[in-house]
Amino acid sequence: MLTALPSKSAEFRRVLWTGELFSVWTGTRAVHTVDQILTFTSGTGLAQVGGKEQAVKAGDLVIVPAGTQHQFVNTGPTPLLLYTVYSPAEHKPTTVHATKEQGDQEEEDGVDVAPAWSRRSKAQNEKDGWVKVPE
Numbered sequence: 001m002l003t004a005l006p007s008k009s010a011e012f013r014r015v016l017w018t019g020e021l022f023s024v025w026t027g028t029r030a031v032h033t034v035d036q037i038l039t040f041t042s043g044t045g046l047a048q049v050g051g052k053e054q055a056v057k058a059g060d061l062v063i064v065p066a067g068t069q070h071q072f073v074n075t076g077p078t079p080l081l082l083y084t085v086y087s088p089a090e091h092k093p094t095t096v097h098a099t100k101e102q103g104d105q106e107e108e109d110g111v112d113v114a115p116a117w118s119r120r121s122k123a124q125n126e127k128d129g130w131v132k133v134p135e
Contacts, residue, residue, distance in 0.1 A: 013097035034086045036064040038072070043080035046073045056080075089118035 040060045047056045049070045056062060056072070064070045074080035092112050097103035106112040120128075 011096055011098050013091070013095060013100075013103050015091050015093055015095040034088055034090050035066050036070075037085040037087075038062045038064065038082050039084075040080065040082045043074060043078050044076035045080040046075050048073070089114040 038061065040056050040058055040062075042058045044055065044057045047054045047062050047070070049062060049064055050068045054062075055075070062072075072080065072082075091114060093115065095103075095106075095112050097106065097112075103112065
């Protein structure tokens with residue numbers, strides 16, 4: 001299902017799922033405070049990640065560690081479509097953005113904010129029983 005959805009979606013961003021347990025603690029180029037895994041589902045492009053460039057196409061996967069400068073450029077005649085996994089969550093679980101501009105504005109306005117539980121510390125997760133502490 002996931003590989004089909006991005007090739008048919010008219011939106012710039014649609015959050016499909018935000019998992020409470022899936023967390024890893026740890027034009028312009030972007031730098032995020034979360035890790036990203038991008039899977040390309042159609043089109044061709046150029047991935048610029050951490051000062052290196054690599055051509056990308058449908059079926060390719062790119063990992064962008066938190067704090068790494070990156071940009072993806074469409075180099076083909078059709079849209080470059082992909083889905084992204086952020087860890088920890090970066091968007092509100094119900095997010096749908098028709099355009100990048102809308103997404104940027106909602107982030108700036110504090111409308112699209114990741115859930116508080118996605119930013120819990122390891123100690124809090126241990127206290128709440130999400131992480132098993134070795135005996």
